[in-house]
Amino acid sequence: MRATMIYGAGDVRVEDVSYPVLMHATDAIVRIVRACVCGSDLHGYGNRPADAPGKAMGHESIGIVEEIGSDVHKINVGDFVIVPFAYSDGTCEFCVEGLQTSCRHGGYWGNGDVGGGQAEAVRSPFADGTLVPVPGTVDPALYPSLLALTDVYGTGFHAAFKARVNSATTVTVIGDGAVGLMAVLSAKRLGAQRIILMGRHTVRTDLGVLFGATDVVAERGAEGIARVLELTKDDGTHTVLEAVGYREAYDMAVGVVRAGGVISRVGVPQYEEAPIGSRSLFSRNITLTGGPAPVRAYIEQLLPDVLSGKVNPGLVFDKTVSLENVAEGYAAMAERTALKVIVAP
Amino acid sequence: MRATMIYGAGDVRVEDVSYPVLMHATDAIVRIVRACVCGSDLHGYGNRPADAPGKAMGHESIGIVEEIGSDVHKINVGDFVIVPFAYSDGTCEFCVEGLQTSCRHGGYWGNGDVGGGQAEAVRSPFADGTLVPVPGTVDPALYPSLLALTDVYGTGFHAAFKARVNSATTVTVIGDGAVGLMAVLSAKRLGAQRIILMGRHTVRTDLGVLFGATDVVAERGAEGIARVLELTKDDGTHTVLEAVGYREAYDMAVGVVRAGGVISRVGVPQYEEAPIGSRSLFSRNITLTGGPAPVRAYIEQLLPDVLSGKVNPGLVFDKTVSLENVAEGYAAMAERTALKVIVAP
Numbered sequence: 001m002r003a004t005m006i007y008g009a010g011d012v013r014v015e016d017v018s019y020p021v022l023m024h025a026t027d028a029i030v031r032i033v034r035a036c037v038c039g040s041d042l043h044g045y046g047n048r049p050a051d052a053p054g055k056a057m058g059h060e061s062i063g064i065v066e067e068i069g070s071d072v073h074k075i076n077v078g079d080f081v082i083v084p085f086a087y088s089d090g091t092c093e094f095c096v097e098g099l100q101t102s103c104r105h106g107g108y109w110g111n112g113d114v115g116g117g118q119a120e121a122v123r124s125p126f127a128d129g130t131l132v133p134v135p136g137t138v139d140p141a142l143y144p145s146l147l148a149l150t151d152v153y154g155t156g157f158h159a160a161f162k163a164r165v166n167s168a169t170t171v172t173v174i175g176d177g178a179v180g181l182m183a184v185l186s187a188k189r190l191g192a193q194r195i196i197l198m199g200r201h202t203v204r205t206d207l208g209v210l211f212g213a214t215d216v217v218a219e220r221g222a223e224g225i226a227r228v229l230e231l232t233k234d235d236g237t238h239t240v241l242e243a244v245g246y247r248e249a250y251d252m253a254v255g256v257v258r259a260g261g262v263i264s265r266v267g268v269p270q271y272e273e274a275p276i277g278s279r280s281l282f283s284r285n286i287t288l289t290g291g292p293a294p295v296r297a298y299i300e301q302l303l304p305d306v307l308s309g310k311v312n313p314g315l316v317f318d319k320t321v322s323l324e325n326v327a328e329g330y331a332a333m334a335e336r337t338a339l340k341v342i343v344a345p
Numbered sequence: 346m347r348a349t350m351i352y353g354a355g356d357v358r359v360e361d362v363s364y365p366v367l368m369h370a371t372d373a374i375v376r377i378v379r380a381c382v383c384g385s386d387l388h389g390y391g392n393r394p395a396d397a398p399g400k401a402m403g404h405e406s407i408g409i410v411e412e413i414g415s416d417v418h419k420i421n422v423g424d425f426v427i428v429p430f431a432y433s434d435g436t437c438e439f440c441v442e443g444l445q446t447s448c449r450h451g452g453y454w455g456n457g458d459v460g461g462g463q464a465e466a467v468r469s470p471f472a473d474g475t476l477v478p479v480p481g482t483v484d485p486a487l488y489p490s491l492l493a494l495t496d497v498y499g500t501g502f503h504a505a506f507k508a509r510v511n512s513a514t515t516v517t518v519i520g521d522g523a524v525g526l527m528a529v530l531s532a533k534r535l536g537a538q539r540i541i542l543m544g545r546h547t548v549r550t551d552l553g554v555l556f557g558a559t560d561v562v563a564e565r566g567a568e569g570i571a572r573v574l575e576l577t578k579d580d581g582t583h584t585v586l587e588a589v590g591y592r593e594a595y596d597m598a599v600g601v602v603r604a605g606g607v608i609s610r611v612g613v614p615q616y617e618e619a620p621i622g623s624r625s626l627f628s629r630n631i632t633l634t635g636g637p638a639p640v641r642a643y644i645e646q647l648l649p650d651v652l653s654g655k656v657n658p659g660l661v662f663d664k665t666v667s668l669e670n671v672a673e674g675y676a677a678m679a680e681r682t683a684l685k686v687i688v689a690p
Contacts, residue, residue: 094604099630102604162632259439259447265627272622276633277614285444285636287507291627 028127058118090129144314154295156182188212373472403463435474489659499640501527533557
C-alpha cells in the first residue's frame with residue numbers, strides 16, 4: 001500500500017510499504033477513510049535532520065475496520081471508527097482514570113512496528129481500548145468534524161477541562177491555530193461567557209468568533225498582554241489556554257492570567273526551562289497544568305453534538321489533498337496558506 | 346513598647362518603638378499574647394545586606410483586641426484573636442473567593458506603616474477581614490496550636506487542598522520543617538491513606554509519623570527519588586506537597602510525582618526558572634500549583650478540631666523565648682536546634 005514517510009526537514013514522501021497485518025490478538029486493521037496533517041507534524045517537517053531514518057507519519061484518522069484479532073470484543077469488522085492520536089489498552093489504571101496518554105502499554109502512531117495514519121491502512125494496537133465506533137451510517141459531510149475528534153477538538157477540550165473552565169471563569173486562548181480555535185469552542189461548551197482569543201490571522205480569528213470568542217487581540221508579546229489587561233480591568237483572566245508551545249506564548253500566558261488562575265498548556269512546549277518562581281507563578285497562586293490530551297477520554301462525550309450538527313469543529317479544515325499529494329498539504333500548513341489539511345487516500 | 350527589628354543578616358534587635366495607634370476606622374490594636382519566628386524570617390536573617398534599613402519582624406501572632414476603629418463591626422475589644430500572616434479587607438472578590446493573599450487592599454506585616462507581630466502590640470488593618478476571634482475562654486495550653494493557625498497549619502493545609510488530596514490520592518511531602526509536618530497533618534485530615542515524608546531529622550520525622558506519615562524517606566536528590574519510586578512501584582505519588590522552596594526540592598518533586606499528578610508548592614521558591622517542558626511536566630500531564638497560603642480562608646474550618654484537641658498542630662513548637670531574647674530564637678532556628686520558636690512578650 002501507499003504510506004507517508006518523513007526523512008529530513010521538508011522531505012515528506014509517499015512510498016510503497018507492506019499492507020499491515022494483525023500481530024496481536026487485540027489488534028485491528030483499519031482502512032483509512034480520511035487522515036489529516038497536524039500542527040505537530042510540522043515540527044519534524046521544519047527541523048528533522050537530513051540523515052534521519054524514515055518515519056511513518058499521521059496520527060489522526062478515521063476509517064473502517066477490516067479485520068480484528070481474536071481478543072477484540074467491542075469493535076467489529078465494518079465499524080466506522082475514530083482513531084485517536086494515541087493508542088491505549090483501555091484497561092490500565094491510567095486509562096480508567098482518563099489519562100490514556102500515560103497508558104502503561106500505549107504509545108503513539110508511527111513508532112516501532114506501529115504505522116502512521118497518512119496511509120491506506122493502519123494496524124491499531126488494543127483495538128478495544130483505542131478505537132471509538134461511530135454509530136449508524138456516517139454522512140461524509142461529517143468526516144471533517146469526526147477527524148477533529150481524533151486530536152484537535154479533544155486537545156482544545158483538554159485545555160479547557162484541565163483549566164476547569166465554567167460559566168464563572170473568564171478565558172484567554174493563546175493561538176489561532178486549529179487547537180486554539182477548538183479551545184475556544186470547548187470553553188464555550190463549558191459555559192464561559194468571556195473568551196478572549198489572541199491571534200492575528202483574521203480568517204482564523206473570524207472562525208474563532210464563530211466558535212464563541214467574544215474578543216480578539218491581534219497584538220503579541222508585551223502589547224498583547226497590555227491589551228488583555230485593558231480588557232479585564234488589569235486583572236487578567238481566570239484561565240489561559242495556551243495552544244502554541246513557544247516560550248513567547250508561555251510568557252504571554254503568565255502576563256494575562258489572573259491571581260489564583262490557571263494556565264493550561266496543550267501546545268507542545270518548544271522549551272524546557274521557564275519562570276515559575278515568585279515573580280511569575282508563585283506569589284499569585286497561579287496553577288500550571290496541561291499536557292498531551294487523552295482525547296480518547298473525551299470522544300464519547302463530544303461525539304453526540306458532532307453527530308447532531310450542534311457543533312461543527314470540522315470547520316478548521318480548509319484544504320484537502322490526496323494521499324499522493326500529501327507533501328503539498330504539509331507545505332500549505334507550513335506556509336500558513338492552510339489552517340488544517342485533510343488527506344484522502 | 347518593645348518590638349523586633351532586623352537590620353543586616355544575623356542582626357535582630359529588640360528596640361523601643363511607638364505604641365501603635367488607630368490610623369483608619371477599620372483598624373484594631375491587638376496586644377500580642379504570643380508570636381513566633383517563621384522559617385521565612387530566616388531568609389532575611391541569612392542574607393539581608395548589612396546596610397539595609399531596619400524592618401519590623403513577625404507575621405504570626407495571637408492576642409487580645411485593645412481598641413477598635415469606628416468602622417469595625419465583627420471584632421470587639423477584649424476578643425482573643427488569631428492574626429493570620431497577611432492582612433486582607435475581607436470584602437474584595439479575591440477575599441470572597443478565598444484568596445486573601447491577593448486581596449486588593451491587603452498586605453504583609455512589617456511593611457510600610459504596618460508593624461510586626463514580634464512586639465508588644467500591633468495595629469491590624471481591616472480588623473473585620475483580617476482577625477479571627479476565638480470563642481470562649483482560651484486555655485493557654487492551646488496557644489501553640491492557635492499560633493500554628495496563623496501560618497504553618499494553614500500553609501500546610503493550602504498545599505494539600507490545592508493538590509486536591511483525598512482518600513484516593515497517595516502523597517509525598519518534601520520537607521520536615523514545620524510547614525512540611527503541617528502538610529502531613531493536613532493530608533491526613535483530607536483522607537490520604539499513604540503519606541511519604543521526605544526528611545532526615547529524626548526528631549521531626551517522628552513527629553511527622555505522629556501526624557500521619559506512613560513512610561519516611563531520609564535520602565535526598567536522586568537517591569530520595571529512587572526510594573520513593575521503589576515505595577510506589579515506580580509510579581510516584583498522585584500528589585507532592587513541596588514545603589522547602591529550594592530548587593533541589595522542586596527537582597525531587599518532579600522526580601516523584603505520578604503521571605497526571607500534582608506538585609503543590611508552599612515553600613517560597615528560592616529560584617525563578619526551572620524545568621516545565623516535555624521532559625519534566627508536560628509529557629506526563631503534571632499540574633503545578635500552590636503559592637502563599639490564604640490562611641485566613643482556612644482558619645474557621647481548622648479551628649474546631651484545634652479547640653477540641655482532636656489535632657495538636659502546636660507540637661511543632663519546641664522552644665519558647667521572651668521578646669527580649671527573640672534573637673536567641675532566630676539563632677536556634679537558623680542552627681536547626683529548634684524546629685519552631687514561640688515568642689512571649
